[in-house]
Amino acid sequence: MIPLLDVAELSRRFAVGKTAGRLMRLRRRLAGSSDPVSQVHAVDDVSFTIGKGETVGLVGESGCGKSTLVRLVTRLLDPTDGIIRFNTRDLSLVPARRFARDPDRGRIQMVFQDSGESINPRFTAFAAIADPLRRLRRLKGQALKQKVEQAASQCGLPLELLSRYPHQLSGGQRARVGIARAIGVEPELLVLDEPTAALDVSVQVVILQLLQKLKRELGMSYLFVSHDLNVVRLLCDRVLVMYLGKIIEAGSAKAVFERPLHPYTQALVAAVPRLGHKPARLCLTGEPMSPIDPDPNVCRFYPRCTYRDSICATNMPALERRGSDREVACHFVEKFAAAS
Amino acid sequence: MTAAPALLVEDLAVEFRTRSGVVHALENVGFAVSKGETLAIVGESGSGKSVTAYAIMGILDPAARVTSGRALLGGIDLLAVSREDLADVRGREIAMIFQNPRTALNPIRPVGRQIADVLLRHGNVTGAEAPQRAIELLQSVGIPDPARRARAYPFELSGGMCQRVMIAVAIAARPSVLIADEPTTGLDVTTQAVTMDLIGELAAKNGMATLFITHDLALAAQRADRIVVMHAGHVVENAPTREIFARPLHPYTAELIAATPDHAARLEALASIPGALPDLRRKNLPPCRFSERCARKTAACDQALPRIVAGAMHGAACWNPLS
């Protein structure tokens, strides 16, 4: 089965500092330094797949590279290295600034977190939902109106709200507009970047159930980014755990949350407040490693890990398969697997 | 039964004058926090939980008016004292920490000085002792290398460290009550856990009463001794934590619990809460503001709002509570 999305060895580095252009590099070369400018390794050698109809969750702390990875997959950003294969076609070959005109543009869409002002304040809800339909499907007039209303109804958005502006809509209504906009062009892969983070719990339920329903109706795959592990657990088949640019654990959502193997995942799961459970003693101490020019031989989690050993500072653990459905990047997985 | 509470709020009512009408933001809000206790005020957006905190601290928007109520802190009614007296009490007896630490700190003043300012204002230390005390406080909130960090400006520190500084500023004069307004919203779970641990430790060490405001029911369940649930400006339930989850009395509380994604729930099992918040500008608001959305509504619900009996261990403002 060919996966819908196949990401291999994807990396994205950012130069640090403002004058990171040719002038800076020239200066450094003249000064005798052979290194290029300092780089932030936002996404580092990431590989994963998303199958047709699958919901994959992506979790991690702020600064772990989730946002960058999302922008790479949706082709808003160009990778420094690696392949992004969508339906066997390598999308990384098309530069981001030209991808807007690409025929595959409509196949990958994104739903944003509401608080990011993801709807133009000067656009009505109708105009916002219509925009991708106008550009990508070249719809006009009556056909456009029909499609917009269809998308709005599918998302449970009352048609009379279509003439309103974002500031006249509630958080839940704005969320529906964002979803309607994304699904109007019937994408195959929908990336959701914290879509319910700014919503009240009761509204969140409705939106999550809506997303579940739409997935079935339209046969989409989801990449669901969230910092709320409970939500990821509810919605996702599989989950990827990221830390400082690398995937450190991957597996079925249920299994990863019930039996986390990587020390970071364990700390993450332990920290999630659960009704009826007292807070667990967290073992995360120390400052996280800097993402700037990290030593390629040291495990990224080394400074904060309670289990660390000398090998962790000399050998970067690779993401390896453990068992039928788990991948973990840690030297001591067997030890933890036995202990938990 | 017990000693007088550290903070006692009674019959608090607040309204906002806006050009589209008067918003009856809070009505008949009351609760008590004892020394060493952690009370969580839980509610969705529009429930009035932040307005309550701001009213107690006296930092409401100028368009707001406290139309009734008392907030008794060690015998002083915070809502009735003059501004000068209130300025003396704030910081020394009661302090507040906010959601966004960067906006709560002065960007052009080193953090050590900001802590020292509080110390000097409330007369705890001399000018010579203040800087050292500030460094000690930075240490107590877990900031590494505090002597150096005391000279740093907020922009030089990470978000997590700014938050610890904000906590240090708040507890510097050892207040007896700490109000935390959504202190961990927007933080990663791991940072959230560490922050809540820190607040808990400091509260235990200093014998503070903690009033913490959140929309996250699970977090409240973990950290609070007692929970107050608010809806549309009313307190609807007030109970010890274990009680409220084992035996919720108010229908809204039960629905809120049913809507919270939890370790064990399946998506299909989650239930949303029907209807929406009533418009608080209405003149014809029903006595129970949840009644229009409530499945258990009875004729009595249109008559008057039941009041939670003061001092009751587990009270709900409902004529037809779940049993």
Next chain:
Amino acid sequence: MSALAGTMRHARYVIGENPVTGLAFALFVIIVFVALLGQHVAPIDPLASDTAVALQPPSPHHWFGTDQLGRDIFSRVVVATRLDFGIAVASVALVFVMGGLAGVAAGFFGGWTDRVVSRIADTIMAFPLFVLAMGIVAALGNNVVNIVIATAVVNFPLYARVARAEANVRRETGFVEAARLSGNSEAQILVLQVLPNVLPILVVQMSLTMGYAILNAAGLSFIGLGVRPPTAEWGIMVAEGAGFMVSGEWWIAFFPGAALMIAVFCFNLLGDGLRDIVDPRRRT
């Protein structure tokens, strides 16, 4: 409720809250009216000179008196409204197009566009602005078109800066990314998504600049650059009348000066009022 209806309601509120703003709007309407119909409202031909009645103080026949050539000052002030207002509108429109678009492009694209536009703005700002305006008019020739060009050039940095800042803020917002995902080219995003958000702030700026433009034109005419006699223009009239102040014929300079003051005052207040309407932070 549509956006326009909401804006109108907000506008009525702002005007109602601050009567001075309401006054400014009313005054603006009057100025526009006079500018459009001035020629027909003026009772006496503004160019008609009649030395027999020269230097007469205000009277029922000549409401603002007459100047040294016997011309009716009231008619001249009224007719000059069209010219001055026209200069103001033209300069502001020109700088809005030049500076606004350049600034938005600079803020949105960054890179070389930003560098070029910013350096141009910096170069202009290096000169004392009125001196630069003088230089431009002196170089290009004394006429109204060149006054408009000079005023526009001198205001370029302000518009470019404001537009650049606003576009920069909007550059990486969610809706711009959403627009990319929707298949919009960068040019389409600039014009259809970013510009509508920048426009209101620029419109406020335009109103404030109109006052400056009139003063600029008047100033240039006052020193002999720009509008030539016998054209009726407030600045020239003040210049011509200045010499007579000492000898007691105050009305020759006073009335055009007062007209200038009222117009500038009106535009400034208008700008403040517009800002209140447009600035979302003021909306409760």
